[in-house]
Amino acid sequence: MHDHNLSPESLMMSYGYKPELSEGSIKCPIFQTSTFVFKTAEEGKAFFEVAYGLREKAEHEELGLIYSRLNNPDLEILENRLCLWDKAEDCAVFESGMSAISTVLMEFLAPGDLLLYSNPVYGGTDHFIKQVLTKFGVHVVGFKTGQNQEEIEQIIQNSGHADRLAMIHVETPANPTNDLIDLDVCSRIAKKYSTDEQQVLLAVDNTYMGPLWQHPLKHGADLVVYSATKYIGGHSDVIAGAVLGSATLMKRVKGLRTFLGNMAGPWTGWLLMRSLETLKVRMEQQAANAEEVAAFLLDHDQVERVYYLGSIPEEDTRNREIYERQYSCAGAMLSFDIKGGEKEAFAFLNKLRLFRLAVSLGSTESLAQHPASMTHAGVDPALREELGISNKLVRLSIGVENAKDLISDLAQALT
Ligand SMILES: *Cc1c(COP(=O)(O)O)cnc(C)c1O
Numbered sequence: 001m002h003d004h005n006l007s008p009e010s011l012m013m014s015y016g017y018k019p020e021l022s023e024g025s026i027k028c029p030i031f032q033t034s035t036f037v038f039k040t041a042e043e044g045k046a047f048f049e050v051a052y053g054l055r056e057k058a059e060h061e062e063l064g065l066i067y068s069r070l071n072n073p074d075l076e077i078l079e080n081r082l083c084l085w086d087k088a089e090d091c092a093v094f095e096s097g098m099s100a101i102s103t104v105l106m107e108f109l110a111p112g113d114l115l116l117y118s119n120p121v122y123g124g125t126d127h128f129i130k131q132v133l134t135k136f137g138v139h140v141v142g143f144k145t146g147q148n149q150e151e152i153e154q155i156i157q158n159s160g161h162a163d164r165l166a167m168i169h170v171e172t173p174a175n176p177t178n179d180l181i182d183l184d185v186c187s188r189i190a191k192k193y194s195t196d197e198q199q200v201l202l203a204v205d206n207t208y209m210g211p212l213w214q215h216p217l218k219h220g221a222d223l224v225v226y227s228a229t230k231y232i233g234g235h236s237d238v239i240a241g242a243v244l245g246s247a248t249l250m251k252r253v254k255g256l257r258t259f260l261g262n263m264a265g266p267w268t269g270w271l272l273m274r275s276l277e278t279l280k281v282r283m284e285q286q287a288a289n290a291e292e293v294a295a296f297l298l299d300h301d302q303v304e305r306v307y308y309l310g311s312i313p314e315e316d317t318r319n320r321e322i323y324e325r326q327y328s329c330a331g332a333m334l335s336f337d338i339k340g341g342e343k344e345a346f347a348f349l350n351k352l353r354l355f356r357l358a359v360s361l362g363s364t365e366s367l368a369q370h371p372a373s374m375t376h377a378g379v380d381p382a383l384r385e386e387l388g389i390s391n392k393l394v395r396l397s398i399g400v401e402n403a404k405d406l407i408s409d410l411a412q413a414l415t
Pocket residue numbers: 096097098099122124125171175205207208226227228229230239240241
């Protein structure tokens with residue numbers, strides 16, 4: 001059934017899967033196999049011609065199954081289903097979010113190129129950009145949330161490599177303060193610096209708000225990347241990643257994935273398909289719970305400030321305007337400044353009973369952590385201060401539990 005008029009949530013149980021090819025099994029089995037049998041030598045030859053780009057695909061020809069590093073039914077069906085949420089032409093799934101992100105950066109950047117990225121980005125991404133890409137002669141410059149188009153362009157000019165700008169990689173909302181980045185501004189910059197020879201690509205890490213509440217492709221992004229470990233997986237039991245974009249760009253991403261060999265395995269693919277069936281109900285419940293938790297924290301005398309997209313201060317017109325344009329929901333991630341410092345934050349974290357003290361996010365269970373000493377411990381202290389990641393900041397990922405239970409846990413831990 002290929003009915004694009006149906007909503008993604010209606011298609012997550014069936015899309016792209018034909019039971020008659022699998023003994024009538026209602027669910028897609030786990031194709032735990034390394035290789036696939038060709039019917040004839042001619043068929044094998046035809047599959048390889050397409051896989052290696054030796055000829056163009058015929059009109060309705062699909063890439064035949066060859067070997068699980070190239071393709072596997074669990075991955076292909078999962079990729080087709082992920083495309084529905086972001087309305088992307090194609091998708092590639094990976095064994096982690098980091099392998100998705102690093103593969104994109106490696107495929108589209110060459111020695112001498114300039115990468116512009118937003119601060120703060122995920123710690124692993126930050127390390128890959130600063131420590132690994134630079135080893136291969138890629139120039140990198142960062143900008144901060146809150147900077148406008150003129151200031152960002154000044155950073156590009158000051159780098160001395162403006163003529164080699166090849167890619168912009170951003171993460172919005174910024175973790176853990178929920179500061180927003182204007183994707184339309186990033187897209188305008190990418191277009192302005194594109195030439196006939198080189199298109200500047202805009203890649204957006206949509207882990208925090210996707211695939212439900214932010215659709216970067218609609219705002220001019222060329223590529224969307226995910227840690228599928230978070231909302232897409234949603235149960236804290238699998239590490240995975242995904243990249244989505246146009247067929248042309250994804251052909252290159254999949255090409256490098258084949259040769260790096262960092263595709264997801266069939267078992268991971270199967271787990272993610274199972275997760276996708278409940279993605280929308282999970283995320284909506286998480287967001288509804290987060291709204292109640294935020295209201296409780298905003299009112300609490302031990303809480304100094306709440307960083308939540310549903311309560312951006314009236315005077316913060318920049319973030320408000322971006323929020324209205326780019327998001328359809330305030331999400332389920334929030335942070336707050338506790339009165340005091342590390343001592344008070346730790347006392348609170350150690351007292352939690354229902355919330356688990358752990359990093360990661362987007363899962364069915366609620367999590368709490370201390371960014372300054374945990375997820376962001378590797379960030380330069382001066383930059384950390386500038387970004388508002390102080391010792392009194394606590395980050396919460398809200399799960400699907402009963403909101404009243406979550407609030408009573410927070411209440412007892414705050415006393
Ligand atoms: C977790 C995360 C990653 C890394 O993903 P892994 O699946 O852990 O490799 C990248 N970006 C963001 C925003 C994340 O939260």
